[in-house]
Amino acid sequence: MTEAISADGIRKRYGDVQAVDGVSLSVASGEFYGILGPNGAGKTTTLEILEGIREPDEGRVELLGLSPWPRNSALLPRIGVQFQASAFFVKLTARETIRTFASFYGVGPKRADAMLERVGLTDSAGVQTEKMSGGQAQRLSIACAIVHDPELLFLDEPTTGLDPQARRNLWDLLRDINAEGRTVVLTTHYLDEAEVLCDRVSVMDHGKVLKTGTPAALVREIDDTVRVSVESGQLGPGRAHELFAAAGAEITGLEDDGATLSLSTRLPAPVLSVLAEQNALRGLEVRGATLEDVFLQLTGREYRA
């Protein structure tokens, strides 16, 4: 598979802070790639170096086989970049904004209007960007980033500050954009977003990539405990301990908060069979490890969004 992005050993220092400390990654053409990490992990700086806005102190970057630094006008029409929602011209409506961005790439107003329709903003085309909701502004921002039909799209925390409904709408849009064959790279500090959208993710902290892989593989790799929970009141905690011990089920944690009886184990089968024997399966939920657990294990700290 051809590589859309290849970066090798990039470093960037601001004063005393080593923002990016030797990041290497490669993104395949058509891949949906996530850079995951808490605020201050260095993911935005990494993204800016990939986009060609910043020059790395060290290291090599190639996008679609070309170097993004210094400003490379042969490359620019082939990439799309979405910034925070506020990167619009003042006092312009949504339609005027996207037509202006289209004009930079020699794209006509018809295609610009079609992009507006594509992101569901036709009804708000006459609204000034300052008066748009967060979700609308993000959609417009993405429409502006893909109006010239780029092969490679960068998104910097596209769903930050959106309500759950708007986030889900945006996820659908991003999946469609990726399904058209575009390579998409996004940074996020939402783990669920990375899990739902990305083919592969890199977990970053302190300017370094800690781990890269598919979300499923990362989760499997940490071999964490399984959490089982049922409705409270079907089985007393004391009696449960007794029964699990008798059945040889190893329990690493058990808790009853009055609403839910939850327990953790590495061997869910005997636990589930005990619960079934006791006819205590009302409200049963079994949950494996998530990226959150991966993050916790990799960085040794709670995830701070």
Place this chain on the structure above:
Amino acid sequence: MSTTSTPVRRQTPAAEPADTERVSAFAGLTRVMLLGFVRDRGALFFVLLMPLMFLLLFGALFKSAGAPHVKVAEIGQVRVLDDIQGEGRAQLEKVLTISRSEDEGAAMEKLRKGDLDGVITQGADGTVNLRFSATDQVKAGSVQSIVNSVVQGANQAASGKAPAFTMVSTQVEDESLKPIQYLTPGLLGWAIATGAVYGASFTLVSWRKKRVLRRLRLAPVSPGVVVGARVAVSLVVALAQTAIFLTVATLPFFGLQLTGDWWLVVPLVLCATVAFMSIGLVTGAAAKSEEAANGINQMIILPMSFLGGAFFPLDGAPGWLQTVSRFLPLRYLVTSAQSVLSRGGGVLDILPAMGGLLVFTAVMCAIAWRFFNWDDA
């Protein structure tokens, strides 16, 4: 929503000829900046409406200030004044308002307060006493010469001979500045300076702050196109200001008479606009926020307007101030515009000023270039 997993590869628009892209990006940016300006009521007010209001106000205020009009009180009978009747009286009252009073003390009090410019009495021996206040030297001079000429006229008439010498006086137009002649270029200069400095600096600050600059950097648009669009928009705004100001000033009410090569004001305004824009580029590159840019711009524009002669003529200003004003681009716009608009100046009169403005622009652009940053971080 159904999605296909077949990758769709469309031809990228980069295949189009580069020339159409350029033109189109230029048009897009020009439109953005014009719309941003026209929709910003605050900008419209400061750049167009407020200077125009000043022109209307000052123009109307100073309209009657051409000839000094003096007020005198006549105490008791003053024959030299009372003898002038008919046509002569009407002529006299154009420059002199005479009020009669019997109370000399009250009249003197008014004179001291400045309500009167002179108090005239006549003694029994025919001596005409004029007492005046020297507070306003122009009026003091006027009242003396008017009363003197009245007395001389009366003497000459009393002698019964034809006058041996007569003076014929003719006012020469355009030698001294009439208020509208310095108000129009002055206030126009102030308006253009405000528009161009703010236009350049706010575009820079707000685009950098909102990351539009960064976005532009990632689009295949050359910096020349962006700068060119901004310059074009500022020039259009400055020419619109000029057209509106000249239209208002030449109304019969204000009575500005355009002379000779007045159209030379157009190239002059264009040169001055880029000079002001270069100031805005420096403040826009240095300021971190719109508020800071606003403060710095005002600190530059207002003193420059006063010292550059936008609000009053500098002819009577002290030497050091004249020297300072020679470093201000506004001065060259104001004096050269005065020259070509209504004092019959030609190309040769304004060429040095235009050259100076362009040199100033080059220097400021070089400074702005050193301070320039694509984004805040």
